[in-house]
Amino acid sequence: MKPPAASVEPPAAAAELPAPSAELPASSARWYRKAFADLSPLRDNVDYRRVWFGQAVSSIGQQMTAVAVSVQVYDMTGSSFATGLVGLFSLFPLVAFGLYGGAIADTVDRRKLGLIGSAGLAAVSAVLAAQAFAGLGLVAVLYAAVAVQAGFFALSSPARSAMIPRLVPSHQLPAANALNTVSMNLGLTVGPMLGGVLIGAWGTQAAYLVDTVAFAATLYAMWRLPAMRPLGDRRGRASVLDGLRFLREQPNLRTSFLADLAAMIFGMPRALFPAIAVTFYAGDARTVGLLVAAPAVGALAGALFSGWVGRVNRQGVAVLAAVAAWGLAIAAFGLIHNLWLGLLLLAVAGCADTVSMIFRNTMMQVAAPDEMRGRLQGIFIVVVAGGPRLGDFESGTVASLTNPATSVISGGLACVAAIALLAARRPAFLRYDARHPTP
Template structure:
């Protein structure tokens, strides 16, 4: 490889997880479809509430409505992910989300759309997302090898940003020229496609000695998280950053104040553009060992950029700042995901994923409420820039309080080394089982599975899934 190509490959995203796992490829494409289609509703829903009420508080209240279901079902979903087949959880919750999109579609087609169904659907989406995300996040930790976790986190973020850019950008145009109903229709169709793809995933059964979901199991996961300062730091930093500096709920009012109604979709998409650009140049992150620095540094950059977005009165500078904020958020999220997947034991992965859902989802919901209330009291731009300043201050305080977050090293951390050893033991066990099966087949004169002209190797679970699809 030439020096130029070598330098380019070091910058571009690492595709090793994509090559290593069929299930990762399926989940990646499924997620892209889901993120694109759900982003349409993400734009249409708050905009519809704004049109019906013309109140920033009413739009911000959507976060309050979503909060309780997210907390309750997020914690229960974590315990559920450790107790049942994670594939089934993902499949049924995707179907439920598609059904709720149909409810939004029917309401939007009424001569006079009603307000209360929008809040009911928002609460339902929050509950189903709380059930699903622990199963989804913990499944990635199972299907991706330990050494590829950082690359997988970068690819997952890249996938999300691609959908989040296209969805809001197109949704803004669709709603402006065709109304809310077509946006909700695209969302429903996207979930239908997602359900079909989820059916192709390999089964992901729990451990044979897994306990049924219970309060005791949830408490066990919480105790583990509390005993690990590094994990606690990742949760706290993200929660603080999102609570103080998540202004999405008041973007419709910011666009009005800047006399740029046309920019609403771009405001929602700008952060994803920044994240996408960072994701496309994320190859270097595979070599990073101090992931806690990524968490804190990215959150600080997010806060600074949000503060600048509120300070400037030019719409193009605002969009540029939001793009920088998205890059910072992507960097912080990459560090969080890597730490979680490198250190948390498999038997606790679902329950800890439930806590993760709270850390990165409750913050934005509370942030929407904070932004709406502050905008009503002080004005839209003031609510934005003061939130960014508070974000930077809170991240700095948390780093002083939890210094182990900044010193985390994946090559020396005990939990990371323990997790890596367990994954290697599991892989060695699968290799021995396959060798034993081939030996038995040779002794009985039968051809080993896949020998009839098949030369590529494939994990047993993936082979079973493809066989089921064929049947």
């Protein structure tokens, strides 16, 4: 049945948090809440549960496609530079449409925007499956497909993120944000490994086809949502420039974005994984899947066991320390050519990235007013999704001029150097205190 046309108002906040489970002693229940993710948003909100499940399933499919495109381009060309260009072709749509996607999400029905974006992503996956079955062997088709895919993602992702406060009560928002991180990293973990298995057994067309079918879960979740039109007088008045001006005037928020860019541009050797699988470990597509999944395994562990982060007040220090840990782990990965140690180091890097993301998101949510969150989310998409694409280009270029090991090691050390420079130039960020937040 088609959902009702009326807009959804934000749910009323509960008066108090749910009581500890009656099945556990109070002290045990408190320990459990501090150590593990709170599942109450999934239990209490059917719309959020559908959206969360749909995003988890489609995320697995999209990560399978990302591995398949990387493997297919490398098989066609044998070039790390050509593989790195995949990131560059998706970068420009992410930047252009990501900035406007946040503004659009503040002016239209977010349900419709999410539905259109999901349908577009499913169509691109179907095109990729068709070209793989046909055996076209045209790298240009893959580059064009990832560009269109990035455009649909950038347009719809801010709307999907902005839906969350309309789906769950305010006291469950922190738990819902943590669950979104779990969902994302579940896709990053399962998707590459499953993609590697499917590609190794039946070719890239199998991964593309499964991804296309997986979008049914997201399309169903979006279809069942009620309308989510702008609240109050915000309709038609959101400006991308206003969001950029706001970010420019908030030094702590701006520094958190720069720290993440340093990690993604210099410390993300994702484009090199096909070459690393062969040159470091004499592996195949299954090895590529393991390498891509390892950071997500660490990130998922960091998200599941993140109860301690609520007790950290010096969040600026925590962000810089986490990003520096990421860079050091990546540099060590380039030095050590043992597969299991390499996977462990990538997992450590992924855990550090999740810690950084938790604190950066918290700082952004505290500092940004509601009317700016859609546009800041658009900028956030540009940084989070566009940064790794620049990293693909940077690592692929350096590897083509030197070798994959040099590219990985130099990138990790460059990340650490960039963080040291930010710490020296932004001492106020080091003093950021969650008890007295200053954007």
